[in-house]
Amino acid sequence: MQVLGISGSLRRDSHNRRLLRAAAGLLSPDAEFVLFDGLKDIPPFDEDDEPAPGPAVSRWREVLAGADALLFATPEYNASIPGQLKNAVDWASRPIESAALRNKPAAVIGASTGIFGAVWAQAELRKALATAGARLIDRELPVAGADEAFDPDGALAEREQELELDSILTELLDEARGPEAPRQAAEGELARQV
């Protein structure tokens, strides 16, 4: 079970990368955490480039396809999603029928130094991911005052927030494991059932 972490902030020591590392520390032993490091390399989305989108987009789609679950951590820029993160979502939403985000389990969390914890950006990112076809967890984790939100070990300092993050991760992994009974109907099964 691989969980891919995507930080919407490109800054090396960003609060949202710290939040993803805090999440990694809470994952169950059967889950492997991988931090995506190629967001800055992704070029602006352009339909003219779709036939040959280049190595950065190909790698982005490949790591998405290889992950069992996605954990996005986003800051909030001007009350919305950072442009580079939204751009990456747009690339991963196409081609429509085989989009890398389609049916992919995903959760959104976020941190900001302000008092709202990137809550608007999280809502907008959830909307964009759902429209792209992701299997989205309907939860949020607004980590406000991010300068002081982490303890020296990198974990979330507030116990309640840590429990909330743990609960979101549990739900995300449950979603990635899928329903207990397979619901896929084989071709032709329709006719046999009625």
Next chain:
Amino acid sequence: MSSTAVATATQLPVGTWKLDPTHSTAGFAVKHMGVSMFRGRFEDFDATLTVGEDGAGELVGAVRADSIVVKDDNLKAHLGSPEFFDTERYPELRYVAQSLTRDGDELIADGELTIKDHTHPVRARGSITDPTETLGGAIKVGITLEAAIDRTEYGLSFNAPLPSGGVALANDVRLIVELELAQAEA
């Protein structure tokens, strides 16, 4: 002036009746953007009407969710996503009516509709014809049924607010089927 009493048919056509998919449709209609009625349909579906010698009937229908037909590929992909039908995990919609009541041309079906593992009772109203010999000697009956459901009860939850109030998509959806059914060979 004399009048003649005409008995109203209440008997369902005895036997097993299989769908002629070429001449049948299964669709839906939902208010879109608060202004228009958007209609879509499913390409792949099946239905069987079974009526015993005692007159009791059962209608079973199944629809393949990913066979939805709309005019735009983006919309089709969105309708197949977890916000709507989640076709990867829930490939089929199903309706089973074990109570069929006929009064002349009128037909009332009381059954259960299952979408995305959500099952709720649904009463559908419509019409039924008498068996008719058609081209090639096939005996056929026609059924139309219409029902209203609240899509949010079945996990089809997407919506978006409109700038001046209201929402993009109504919760109430009308389901409409028009079935041509052929008598199965004994």
